[in-house]
Amino acid sequence: MESGALTPPARQEPRGDLDGCTARLRELLGRESVITDRQRVRTYECDGLASHRTVPAVVVLPENAEQVRAVVATCSAHGVPFVARGSGTGLSAGALPRSDGVLVVTSRMRRILELDVANERAVVEPGVVNLDVTRAAQPYGYYFAPDPSSQQVCSVGGNVAENSGGAHCLKHGFTVNHVLAVSVVTPDGQEVELGGHAREAPGYDLLGAFVGSEGTLGVVTSITVRLLRVPESVRTLLAGFPTTDDAGAAVSAIIAAGITPAAVEMMDALSISAAEQAVRCDYPEGAGAVLIVELDGPHAEVEHTFTEVSEHCVAHGAFEIRTAADERERALIWKGRKSAFAAVGRISRDYIVQDGVIPRTALPEVLRRIAELSASSGVRVANVFHAGDGNLHPLVLFDGSDPGETERAEEVSGAILDLCVEHGGSITGEHGVGADKVRYMGRMFTPEDLDTMQSLRCAFDPEGLCNPGKVFPTPRLCGETPGRRRGVHPLTEAGLAEQF
Amino acid sequence: MGTPAKETVPEELRRAAGEERVGRPGPADVVDGGAPRWVARADGTDSAAAILRVAAEHGMTVVPRGSGSKLDTGGPAAEVDLLLDLSAADEVLEHAAGDLVVRAQAGARLRDVQRVVARAGQQLSVSDPRPTATLGGVIATGTSGPCRQLYGGVRDLLLGLTVVRADGTVARSGGKVVKNVAGYDLGKLFTGSYGTLGVVTEAIFRLHPLAGERRWVAVRVPDPESAAEAARLFRVCQAAPSGVELDRPAGGEGITVCAELEGRVGATAHRAEELARSFERTLGTAAEVLTRAPEWWDELPHESGGTLLRLASAPADLGELVELIGRVEREHGVSLALRGAAGLGVLYGAVPAGVAPESVARLVEGVRAETGRLAGYTTVVHTPPRVKELVDVWGPVAAGVGELMRRTKERFDPEHRLAPGRFVGGL
Numbered sequence: 021m022e023s024g025a026l027t028p029p030a031r032q033e034p035r036g037d038l039d040g041c042t043a044r045l046r047e048l049l050g051r052e053s054v055i056t057d058r059q060r061v062r063t064y065e066c067d068g069l070a071s072h073r074t075v076p077a078v079v080v081l082p083e084n085a086e087q088v089r090a091v092v093a094t095c096s097a098h099g100v101p102f103v104a105r106g107s108g109t110g111l112s113a114g115a116l117p118r119s120d121g122v123l124v125v126t127s128r129m130r131r132i133l134e135l136d137v138a139n140e141r142a143v144v145e146p147g148v149v150n151l152d153v154t155r156a157a158q159p160y161g162y163y164f165a166p167d168p169s170s171q172q173v174c175s176v177g178g179n180v181a182e183n184s185g186g187a188h189c190l191k192h193g194f195t196v197n198h199v200l201a202v203s204v205v206t207p208d209g210q211e212v213e214l215g216g217h218a219r220e221a222p223g224y225d226l227l228g229a230f231v232g233s234e235g236t237l238g239v240v241t242s243i244t245v246r247l248l249r250v251p252e253s254v255r256t257l258l259a260g261f262p263t264t265d266d267a268g269a270a271v272s273a274i275i276a277a278g279i280t281p282a283a284v285e286m287m288d289a290l291s292i293s294a295a296e297q298a299v300r301c302d303y304p305e306g307a308g309a310v311l312i313v314e315l316d317g318p319h320a321e322v323e324h325t326f327t328e329v330s331e332h333c334v335a336h337g338a339f340e341i342r343t344a345a346d347e348r349e350r351a352l353i354w355k356g357r358k359s360a361f362a363a364v365g366r367i368s369r370d371y372i373v374q375d376g377v378i379p380r381t382a383l384p385e386v387l388r389r390i391a392e393l394s395a396s397s398g399v400r401v402a403n404v405f406h407a408g409d410g411n412l413h414p415l416v417l418f419d420g421s422d423p424g425e426t427e428r429a430e431e432v433s434g435a436i437l438d439l440c441v442e443h444g445g446s447i448t449g450e451h452g453v454g455a456d457k458v459r460y461m462g463r464m465f466t467p468e469d470l471d472t473m474q475s476l477r478c479a480f481d482p483e484g485l486c487n488p489g490k491v492f493p494t495p496r497l498c499g500e501t502p503g504r505r506r507g508v509h510p511l512t513e514a515g516l517a518e519q520f
Numbered sequence: 521m522g523t524p525a526k527e528t529v530p531e532e533l534r535r536a537a538g539e540e541r542v543g544r545p546g547p548a549d550v551v552d553g554g555a556p557r558w559v560a561r562a563d564g565t566d567s568a569a570a571i572l573r574v575a576a577e578h579g580m581t582v583v584p585r586g587s588g589s590k591l592d593t594g595g596p597a598a599e600v601d602l603l604l605d606l607s608a609a610d611e612v613l614e615h616a617a618g619d620l621v622v623r624a625q626a627g628a629r630l631r632d633v634q635r636v637v638a639r640a641g642q643q644l645s646v647s648d649p650r651p652t653a654t655l656g657g658v659i660a661t662g663t664s665g666p667c668r669q670l671y672g673g674v675r676d677l678l679l680g681l682t683v684v685r686a687d688g689t690v691a692r693s694g695g696k697v698v699k700n701v702a703g704y705d706l707g708k709l710f711t712g713s714y715g716t717l718g719v720v721t722e723a724i725f726r727l728h729p730l731a732g733e734r735r736w737v738a739v740r741v742p743d744p745e746s747a748a749e750a751a752r753l754f755r756v757c758q759a760a761p762s763g764v765e766l767d768r769p770a771g772g773e774g775i776t777v778c779a780e781l782e783g784r785v786g787a788t789a790h791r792a793e794e795l796a797r798s799f800e801r802t803l804g805t806a807a808e809v810l811t812r813a814p815e816w817w818d819e820l821p822h823e824s825g826g827t828l829l830r831l832a833s834a835p836a837d838l839g840e841l842v843e844l845i846g847r848v849e850r851e852h853g854v855s856l857a858l859r860g861a862a863g864l865g866v867l868y869g870a871v872p873a874g875v876a877p878e879s880v881a882r883l884v885e886g887v888r889a890e891t892g893r894l895a896g897y898t899t900v901v902h903t904p905p906r907v908k909e910l911v912d913v914w915g916p917v918a919a920g921v922g923e924l925m926r927r928t929k930e931r932f933d934p935e936h937r938l939a940p941g942r943f944v945g946g947l
């Protein structure tokens with residue numbers, strides 16, 4: 021996994037009655053499911069972003085929803101903060117534990133509870149690995165669309181918390197577009213189902229707001245995901261361009277022609293060379309940029325569009341185009357891209373995986389500015405991105421053993437986010453804010469914006485026990501609601517509607 | 521209800537909104553049969569915020585309005601102090617064609633937005649709206665058309681939102697880019713919130729390429745079971761329809777199930793023909809390929825003065841849903857016009873005008889009990905005021921979820937001044 025700048029481990033003033041809480045958890049779950057042994061809890065000190073580390077006080081491994089409910093209720097009763105964790109692949113320190121709290125790990129909740137092909141959906145426990153949903157659905161001709169590069173390990177619960185995307189979210193959307201319901205234990209220890217069997221039910225769309233809330237509104241105990249039909253036809257091409265500008269222009273032309281590819285991925289020269297060294301993906305020799313374009317859908321549509329896409333690539337300077345003839349060749353094309361993050365480890369001792377978004381049309385300008393930043397600071401930056409939707413993953417390379425380099429790399433990495441915000445984009449497209457990017461939230465949102473978002477937080481978690489310190493730079497004290505009541509509603513009076 | 525100091529209120533509102541933009545209600549300024557005390561028109565975020573600050577100071581109840589086509593949806597409106605009209609905030613502010621994104625004010629008509637983006641060969645994928653529907657109204661009601669089968673609903677297309685809260689605070693969430701996970705997505709929360717959490721003043725939507733060609737494949741079937749089977753076949757077919765709808769006229773024999781295909785010129789017509797032929801093979805029923813949408817496409821079956829219901833079940837239970845509606849019809853001696861998203865299991869049922877309010881209420885209770893057994897729901901979209909006194913238009917929600925909704929409402933509108941009492945659970 022990637023390394024990064026080391027931030028000193030967070031020390032928290034202990035909150036609540038941790039000892040009482042731990043004792044009760046042991047009674048409820050049994051000793052073997054409640055870990056406090058220093059050696060063992062240390063393995064959970066960080067997620068995929070290893071530069072943030074905190075050793076949790078207690079780790080619990082619940083086996084079912086009822087145990088999760090009991091854990092959360094116990095934490096709540098003892099005033100002890102808790103953090104959920106799936107597979108720990110998150111890249112924003114969202115699952116960073118609390119030294120004064122409980123880490124709720126879902127790795128024992130990996131059952132697929134129901135495969136409802138008639139309704140094109142599956143119900144899964146939160147620890148189920150993303151790819152396992154697709155594996156289970158495939159025999160019926162279905163798959164789970166969100167496909168983060170980490171899909172062989174990351175959990176569906178983590179996907180829900182981060183609203184994860186993948187290469188194919190350009191056409192098929194993010195996790196939020198593929199979740200029909202979640203069962204959640206709210207911070208006061210109640211289990212509720214958000215969303216449900218029937219679509220478009222009246223009421224606030226709490227499900228929509230919950231997805232992407234990074235574990236700050238409750239712990240997910242089951243997820244109903246939408247399954248998509250495996251498309252009739254999939255076509256993949258790899259095109260080599262002299263420069264990223266040429267490749268960017270080709271993407272613009274494809275989009276302007278009214279084509280919505282399933283995926284459009286770009287890599288620049290430095291990331292190509294890293295991938296080449298790591299997995300010998302054999303991308304076009306001498307390319308300043310490669311594009312991977314994938315189309316899916318009905319056969320006739322795909323064939324027609326595929327020719328058009330190739331023409332746009334050629335028209336914008338592609339000097340080599342390869343098309344995948346079969347699944348093996350398709351995998352080969354994707355191999356370089358999918359291994360890109362890890363591959364960079366071959367050419368640099370340390371690196372930061374950045375995740376920012378810009379309007380796609382600003383791509384040439386922003387890449388130029390990143391190159392300038394890199395040149396003036398002497399910090400190398402490799403670029404890998406979801407070119408279709410402007411989601412950049414600049415990989416900022418450095419050597420942490422070299423004094424001052426870490427700071428320089430962090431500066432460049434932060435400056436890239438400023439570029440994104442300056443161009444009307446976002447400080448994160450899929451990795452989330454977590455603990456890592458709270459310091460950047462103020463660059464994108466006003467205090468009023470953040471305060472309004474935290475109103476929702478207060479509705480779910482007034483005590484601030486659920487994954488505190490994530491997403492928001494300054495916690496909001498929820499206090500009592502002013503509740504200047506305006507009398508009983510006539511409907512309630514008539515006994516027709518319940519006033520909750 | 522609040523008793524605003526009548527002397528200074530109009531003065532202060534005028535200062536906030538502008539001289540011409542505040543007044544007493546006219547004949548068209550009706551909220552669910554009743555007149556508000558004041559009407560103020562906002563032309564943007566700033567004036568909406570200024571108006572809401574005045575309203576907050578005087579403890580006034582406020583109902584926002586787009587074009588007013590759905591103001592009667594919801595529980596009976598208690599006395600409304602202020603109708604906040606957004607139809608003057610009607611600008612399409614930015615169409616970033618290369619990024620497939622549009623930013624507009626909440627009072628902008630969906631139809632105008634479509635016209636602007638169509639020039640660049642793009643569409644906002646919520647189908648053809650009523651001529652008047654505004655973006656704010658579309659968001660607040662969460663209504664989309666048949667094409668949500670493919671593109672998802674309003675919430676799936678909304679990227680960013682500017683709202684003014686009950687106390688006049690302006691807040692934004694989301695942004696101008698399709699991919700963005702910074703902070704909570706309040707757009708989802710506001711979609712379908714019927715003006716009860718805050719006033720939407722600006723929205724950013726993602727767009728899609730305008731289809732080069734459309735075709736409709738229609739089959740007529742005799743009963744609910746075969747309608748459900750037809751809908752299933754459309755839903756799972758590889759032709760990837762953008763809409764799968766059903767139509768059953770009141771008292772009519774037979775049900776039409778129709779799928780919309782859209783895509784590139786040439787390829788789509790071909791796909792439609794293929795689909796029709798494969799349908800004939802599997803179902804043994806003639807399937808027709810149409811070059812225009814059926815007349816009923818995109819239209820709610822509602823009749824003025826009547827009652828419009830929304831009835832839903834899981835998609836695979838569609839047959840039972842239509843079946844149970846038939847049972848309730850027979851039992852109550854009323855026949856409904858039925859239409860809607862067969863692919864999603866969400867239908868509209870229209871009770872004709874002239875049915876006695878007591879009978880309508882009993883019918884709603886009857887059908888609600890039955891959809892409840894299917895883990896579905898029944899809500900009332902339109903109905904005469906008298907019916908609302910007899911039956912809860914929204915229907916029940918699970919206790920835990922209801923409690924979370926109540927807590928959410930209290931945090932956003934602690935004084936219950938925004939459309940009080942009109943939403944689910946009397947919120």
Ligand SMILES: Cc1cc2nc3c(=O)[nH]c(=O)nc-3n(C[C@H](O)[C@H](O)[C@H](O)COP(=O)(O)OP(=O)(O)OC[C@H]3O[C@@H](n4cnc5c(N)ncnc54)[C@H](O)[C@@H]3O)c2cc1C
Nearest residue numbers: 106107108109110114168169175177178181185235240450
């Ligand atoms: C090599 C690599 C490639 C990646 N590629 C992508 C990519 O293409 N797209 C993308 O979007 N992400 C990507 N990621 C990031 C990461 O894999 C995703 O964010 C993933 O969804 C995290 O899942 P997880 O199970 O590992 O969650 P964790 O890291 O364990 O947790 C992530 C967050 O989810 C919360 N959480 C976990 N489970 C629950 C639960 N049951 N209830 C409530 N909250 C919960 C945690 O509290 C935390 O805030 C990549 C990561 C790596 C290491």
Ligand SMILES: Cc1cc2nc3c(=O)[nH]c(=O)nc-3n(C[C@H](O)[C@H](O)[C@H](O)COP(=O)(O)OP(=O)(O)OC[C@H]3O[C@@H](n4cnc5c(N)ncnc54)[C@H](O)[C@@H]3O)c2cc1C
Nearest residue numbers: 586587588589590591654656657658660665715720819820
């Ligand atoms: C594809 C499609 C098909 C349709 N078909 C039909 C049809 O056949 N028949 C039909 O009658 N309608 C139809 N509609 C219209 C739709 O049901 C609503 O009427 C419309 O979306 C509401 O817009 P409006 O501007 O009239 O809202 P209004 O009626 O003004 O408001 C509706 C609700 O939203 C609230 N609201 C309005 N603006 C805001 C705001 N800015 N901020 C917060 N809350 C606000 C109001 O308080 C009210 O509760 C269709 C819509 C679509 C998209």
